[in-house]
Amino acid sequence: MTKHAPSAPQIGARSRQWKRFLAxxxxxxxxxxxxxxxxxADSSGSEEPTVLVTTSIWADIVANVACDGLVEIETIVPPxxxxxxxxxxxxxxxxxxxxxxxxxxGLGLEEGLDDTIDAAVNAxxxxxxxxxxxxxxxxxxxxxxxxxxxDPHVWFDPVRVSDVLPQIAQRLVDELNIEADAVDGxxxxxxAELAAVDAEIxxxxxxxxxxxxxxxxxxxxxxxxxxxxxxxxxGTVIPSASTLAETNxxxxxxxxxxxxxxxVSAIFAEREHATDDAGALASRVGNVAVVTLRTGSLGEPDxxxxxxxxxxxxxxxxxxxxxx
Numbered sequence: 001m002t003k004h005a006p007s008a009p010q011i012g013a014r015s016r017q018w019k020r021f022l023a024x025x026x027x028x029x030x031x032x033x034x035x036x037x038x039x040x041a042d043s044s045g046s047e048e049p050t051v052l053v054t055t056s057i058w059a060d061i062v063a064n065v066a067c068d069g070l071v072e073i074e075t076i077v078p079p080x081x082x083x084x085x086x087x088x089x090x091x092x093x094x095x096x097x098x099x100x101x102x103x104x105x106g107l108g109l110e111e112g113l114d115d116t117i118d119a120a121v122n123a124x125x126x127x128x129x130x131x132x133x134x135x136x137x138x139x140x141x142x143x144x145x146x147x148x149x150x151d152p153h154v155w156f157d158p159v160r161v162s163d164v165l166p167q168i169a170q171r172l173v174d175e176l177n178i179e180a181d182a183v184d185g186x187x188x189x190x191x192a193e194l195a196a197v198d199a200e201i202x203x204x205x206x207x208x209x210x211x212x213x214x215x216x217x218x219x220x221x222x223x224x225x226x227x228x229x230x231x232x233x234x235g236t237v238i239p240s241a242s243t244l245a246e247t248n249x250x251x252x253x254x255x256x257x258x259x260x261x262x263x264v265s266a267i268f269a270e271r272e273h274a275t276d277d278a279g280a281l282a283s284r285v286g287n288v289a290v291v292t293l294r295t296g297s298l299g300e301p302d303x304x305x306x307x308x309x310x311x312x313x314x315x316x317x318x319x320x321x322x323x324x
Contacts (some may be wrong), residue, residue, distance in 0.1 A: 014196050046244050049100035049176045054110045055083050056298040057155050058130065060308045062103055064193075065169050065217050067186035070178040071100075076113065079297050082272050087112040096120040101175045101252045103168065106131040107152035109296075126175050133167045137227055139220050145159075153295070156224040158312055162194040196297075197309050198228075200315040208324045209226035215319075216255070218269045218278050223296045225315075234262055237277045252277065256284045264288065266322035270295045291322045 050072045053059040059075040066073065074095070077086045083105070088096070093116050096102060104110055104117060106129030121127050136150045154160050169187045173180045207214075213231045215222050219238040226233050235255045259267075259281075266289045267282050269275040275290060282288040293315045299305035304314045 014050070014156050014191075039122065039126075049178075050074060050098070051103060051176070052076055052096060052099040052108045053103045054105060054113060055296065057296070057308055057311065058103060058105060060298060061161060061165075061169060061190075062172075064190040065165055065187050066172055067190070069170065070182065071176055074207075077110070079274065079295070079299070081297065083110050083113075085112050085295050087110070088116050092116075093119075097123045097125060099125055101125075101171060102127045103171075104129050105152055105154070107136065107150050109152035121131045126171070128168065128298045130154070130164055131167065135163075137223055139191075140223055140226075140233040141220050142234055144318070151220065153221045153224055153316070156222060156312075156315075157228040157306070158194045158198045159228065160224065161308075162191045162198075162284060165191060194310060197312055201312060203230060204316050204320045205231075205324075208320060211263075212265070212323050215263050216259055216264050216267045218273060219268075221270065225319075234258055234264070237267070237281060252281055252284070259285050259288060266291045268293050268319065268322075272296050281291075290320060291318050293318055297304060 014320065024280070048069070048071050051062060052074050053062050054076045056077070056079040061074055061197070063073050066141045075161050076088060076096075077083045077091060096163060097117060097120050099120070102117060103127055104127060107112075109131075110117070131150075131152055131154050134154050136152075136154060139149050139151045165187050171185045172178060173183055215226055215231050216235045216237075217233065218236065220233065220236045221295060222231075223233055233259050237252070237255065239251065258264075265287075267278045268294050269278040269290050271292050271294050277290060278290050282290050294311060295315075296306045298311055300306065301307075303310075305311040
């Protein structure tokens, strides 16, 4: 099992304040192949209780709430992997049964893990499904029979994330019996960081003219970003909640016509998935860039998207640069 400590956000002077709170909490990846290979190494034997978190994004968020190193945090889906498609190894399943707490996004995001997580619940492992405590929106394009399928990509709105942090903190305190005052101090400090990043993003995208605030994406992942910062998602290459769905030539042709009418200058693809369809669509329209974002995973710890805060800012910079 590869272990690393979450690094402090390097965002101007705010990082110096945050360093007082950031802990040595380890964020680890359960290294396993998406086809279920058993490649995870043994745990380090730490005496701290273990919290399993499905994605690297939520693992970094939880690590900042539990910032005094009171718990050991491990990610289930390795950084760079697709949370929709990932399936755990045998050792990963055992670690879910043994964990003190599992934290998931929910709303179908981790569809390859749902059965295993349900089995862990039945075995007595407590689970917090974060999106159940967030004011969610419906998908722009992928709807259920009632027309109201809920969008799981809640982390693209830092205000919604900030609002759910008390729920995470309370479960950490209740399930792991850790010091409430320490967790509360880290919670408040991280909420201040999120508010600052939210303001920075709003100022950044505020330079984009209203007529150019149209998003075309690989799949329907930027609804919360659009809702928070005043954009419209006018089309998706794969109009589905899941990256496992497929597109078709007729749908791509209809989307090409939408792009031409709206004068869209960029299609936003996702680094975690193939970009062939987005590239073909851009070639069909002409004079349209394909801009690759990180959508479901953090990058390298020391990189431009190595923390959740840097993930938000780097994506916003790419969007603003492409549309501004």
